Amino acid sequence: MTEEPVPARLLSAATRLFAERGFDRTSVQEIVAAAGVTKGAMYHYFGSKDDLLHEIYGRVLRLQTEQLEKVVASGEPVAARLHAAASDVVVSSIDNLDDTTIFFQSMHQLSPENRKAVRAERRRYHVLFRSLIEEGQREGVFRTDKPADIVVDFFFGSVHHLAVWYRSDGRLSAPEVGAHYADLLVGSLRP
């Protein structure tokens, strides 16, 4: 009869609650109640409520960066790699909708130093993704009249927005949305 360890229980309760009602609207009391522990326990494992949020960000960032690195390094043609990267990030964003919600809603709530760390990591991700587009532009596969930076921001806006409209009981599965989004992105880059 083994339960999940306390820190994991806390993180998953916090993730659900932060996504559901926002960081500021979630009290530490609610988190520990949902996780079935006491406040003391939480402060034993995490330094503050802010730390919980930081951990959640860290987990998402690590995951998505790893995925992207794998795709970028594959030997496929660049258009295929961009399509795969785009599709992957959509699917993974949908699979972890709570994380996605938190990710694009709670940046402001991080402490300045944590925010800086997250932004740096985010930047690395952005640059890596951009490099795919630049590669395609150099090869003449993608149109060159659009700054690669703009394209990346254009696309990631769409991805973050998934948490606003996507419903798991809706008509489209995650891979279907992923395919559509990737098609639209690659389509928009045709010369």
Place this chain on the structure above:
Amino acid sequence: MTEEPVPARLLSAATRLFAERGFDRTSVQEIVAAAGVTKGAMYHYFGSKDDLLHEIYGRVLRLQTEQLEKVVASGEPVAARLHAAASDVVVSSIDNLDDTTIFFQSMHQLSPENRKAVRAERRRYHVLFRSLIEEGQREGVFRTDKPADIVVDFFFGSVHHLAVWYRSDGRLSAPEVGAHYADLLVGSLRP
């Protein structure tokens, strides 16, 4: 030497502060101090802090809906109208970046009934924008293998995201970004 009336002062102070640090992190005290009035005055004009937010939403919604209706009704070919609509909403979103920030960050903070009203209005806007895409698909100008709903959500994610990355002191002017975004949207719809 007449000053702006109190309600307008309050709304503009609230808009700035909500965008800067988020709804929950902004205290009523800070708002009234920034507007140069007392708390009592604020509660004379607005029923609650929530009402302030609701008013801001209302203002943005009215403005954007009006703009879109004008563009949709013009006699231009559908691709030109979609391009103009997309470009317009980007420019107006950048011109009112604070509103945009609030718009896509603070939905959760509205009271349930206010949230419902905003969502309904938002839906009307979405439907109107979608109708442009459907029209193009019927005419064979746009590809038909992408559901129009998906395209709309894809694009408005990008628009909302502007508030995250756009800096008015950056390289690109609002109209330039508007042109890029509109190009990417229309480009992604080529058959």
Place this chain on the structure above:
Amino acid sequence: MTEEPVPARLLSAATRLFAERGFDRTSVQEIVAAAGVTKGAMYHYFGSKDDLLHEIYGRVLRLQTEQLEKVVASGEPVAARLHAAASDVVVSSIDNLDDTTIFFQSMHQLSPENRKAVRAERRRYHVLFRSLIEEGQREGVFRTDKPADIVVDFFFGSVHHLAVWYRSDGRLSAPEVGAHYADLLVGSLRP
């Protein structure tokens, strides 16, 4: 098409609201709204919210004292006069249940000086009523082993309590309750 004058409208709105939800739970705004006037108007006629309450007390006290004086001065035998006085005060308390409610619930809310004035008037009433009992005791009609003061307080507790339990749609009419109460009072005084 003449309406009631403003001060009367204010007093009657205040009476109803004070009885319904208590003095402290009733805001000046609610009173003026119920009377269909503005705050300025209220402060034109009454110095404060407290004054409204004081007026209401005054009206009740005047009324009940007048009634009692009439009964006491009639030529009837003392037992009949006590019976009539008791019955009268019950009927009039029921006919003005709101006044009665306020009367025994809101003494604390009067300003000290107003409270003093009310108490003094109340005292006169008490003494007058008591004199009836003392007269009966001297005549040997009433038992003498009970201090008249105690009897008066005993009875007026019952009267004040009417506002707690009496319902105008209940089984008993005001005169019926008056008769019962008077019977019980006189009965309790039999030697």
Place this chain on the structure above:
Amino acid sequence: MTEEPVPARLLSAATRLFAERGFDRTSVQEIVAAAGVTKGAMYHYFGSKDDLLHEIYGRVLRLQTEQLEKVVASGEPVAARLHAAASDVVVSSIDNLDDTTIFFQSMHQLSPENRKAVRAERRRYHVLFRSLIEEGQREGVFRTDKPADIVVDFFFGSVHHLAVWYRSDGRLSAPEVGAHYADLLVGSLRP
């Protein structure tokens, strides 16, 4: 050197203050200051100011119901039992004058659900007391031309009123008043 526990300190401070100046006129700040704790501590033990009041009601109701049940169940003749019950409730009301004051002044301030609970409990007490009178009426010891309900309300009005006029430094002790009141009640019921 142990002090009384915090919740008890809070309850007793609240009881005194509520009786002294009324529920609405007593601030939470005054209560916690009188109890020598902080506001946070109070909200740790009681969900709201209203809960404090509810607890006070609960305590009084439990006490009085217990007492009454004991008297009712004794083997004495019914007139003696009614006399004892009446006398007891008077003595106990005087012994806890603050509770009595609150009891009959602050019903309105309870939240609707708490009010309902209190009324239900109060009703049980009323019915139990009434059963004594009905028993005497069936046995022919008490007059039958007065509805037992009316008699109960008649008497308990007197009891509640004690808080208005009784002074512990006055001429009469609690048992003396109890005896007088019980005599008057039983006397009023003579056939």
Place this chain on the structure above:
DNA sequence: TATGAATGAGGTTTCATTCAT
């Protein structure tokens, strides 16, 4: 490791009253 009582600062809102018009 873990508890839960306690803190204290800060949050939103209400409201009687005033005063320029």
Place this chain on the structure above:
DNA sequence: CATGAATGAAACCTCATTCAT
């Protein structure tokens, strides 16, 4: 006579965090 905008004090309550056990 009457308005209603504005004040400012005070109200209740929440909550992240600490600490003795």
